Amino acid sequence: MNRPHTPTTHQGAPHGHHAHGHRHDHGTVDQAEILDLDAEILAEHTASITAWLPLPTSPDHVVDLGCGTGAGTFALLDRFPDAHVTAIDASAEHLERLRTKARARGVQDRVRTAQADLDEDVWPDLGSPDLVWASASMHHMADPGRALRNVHDALAPGGLFAVVELAGHPRFLAANAPEDRPGLEERVHAAADRLQVQHMPHRGADWGPMLTAAGFTVEGERTIAVNIEGSHSEAIGLYALGVLQRIRSVTAGTLSPEDLTALDQLLDTSSPHSILRRDDLTARTERTAWAARRTG
Template structure:
């Protein structure tokens, strides 16, 4: 379970979103049934768990864009990554951009608590058109797991690129590897459960993408797409989150949430035996479940694609 994602995406239980969404949650019309404010605690918890990975990613981006004046977090959610970007770039003003007012309120509160409020702002708009409401071109735009919620991803990238200052950088977090929480053989059910969850997740994600209003099929060649919209020097790098067993309670809670989301969202894509195994894993009273297992770990890889104007 787990690809695309900075650690959070409620409608992507695992692979392309949920696992990585540290925040990336700009949502289009297809996702207005989701109450992002109710999900704020989950989003913050996941983003904080992924902070070591995101800190490494931000430091790498800083080698390519060392002193940006304006940094924009596209689809910021509750602002965990926005604040991390503000810490990475102490000379920058940071704007958290999202479609959810309650999540942006969380972002402002977090920035205030971290002493960042004097150079931290928010903008409540929907992507991709909302980038036109920025007062100034951005020196760095960060879009973590927000792009795949937009129907026409190429057009969205073009809109982002247009709001970059000359020499500015666009960083897109999409892709990576499926996350892992357990060994191949966990002693219950058929071995290979997580691989089958991955396959179910891929089918689910394909259907989700097709259902987004204005959805345009696109080859997921992110450096190629960045180049196609007129940016240059496109490249990618992947960063690892490695939390070995035995995990702390925050990592265990995250693993539980991922299996819960898989159980709820992928029920139509998994067979009865696998659903039964997932139910056992989620049973707080079952010693073979994820609440008690000593072999539980979190291993996730997220890929950052960058290019400059």
């Protein structure tokens, strides 16, 4: 199987630029805001994945499973101007945000939302879509094998399932930062990964064999390395703040007192050591996409 690895580097958005007409007051960055920042910062990379999908004709009906605030939904609506998208998520708040954005973009007639917990036995009727997209959502499933089989059975014959996953949280700091605790970010991530293995064992999994076991023919796999220089990007500073706040919330009890103090200084937005004041941030992450066809 062809597995190109495409490292890319882009300038972050210039200071003050923002796609959603709002900026955070620098308190806690909540999950919906992190998803919006992720969508904004990785927009080009997401577009390159939608462009890569092996689709002989443009799909009419697309389902975005675990759509969050709509990163994939809007990328797919842009890529396939004649398609409509059914966006499904367990979170009413995320769906509300997605609908607000759809209205602001004037695409509300092309989007339908459905609130559903995909861990439940009965799924909503997906309506024979030509394309199902699931980005950073399949690893949340309690029984991913069952979820993949459900998607297989719901797709129209010949339809495509695009699974996009990430191995871990993005990184932002240089190895020698912060000055008094070099390597802090890697230690904090290592602590988070140790905890994550227990309650999210499928994050970073190889979805190819799981898709095959669910009846799909895997037609492509592609890993994209993301490395976005963020010295002038407000979005990257806020994204870094939000990600590290979430990691702190799960790892605080396991970090050394020195690391916790250094992390808290980075997260204190009124401190001279605040991550928002650093001009050396880069957003580094990886996305892997699998394109799997229902052939049977």
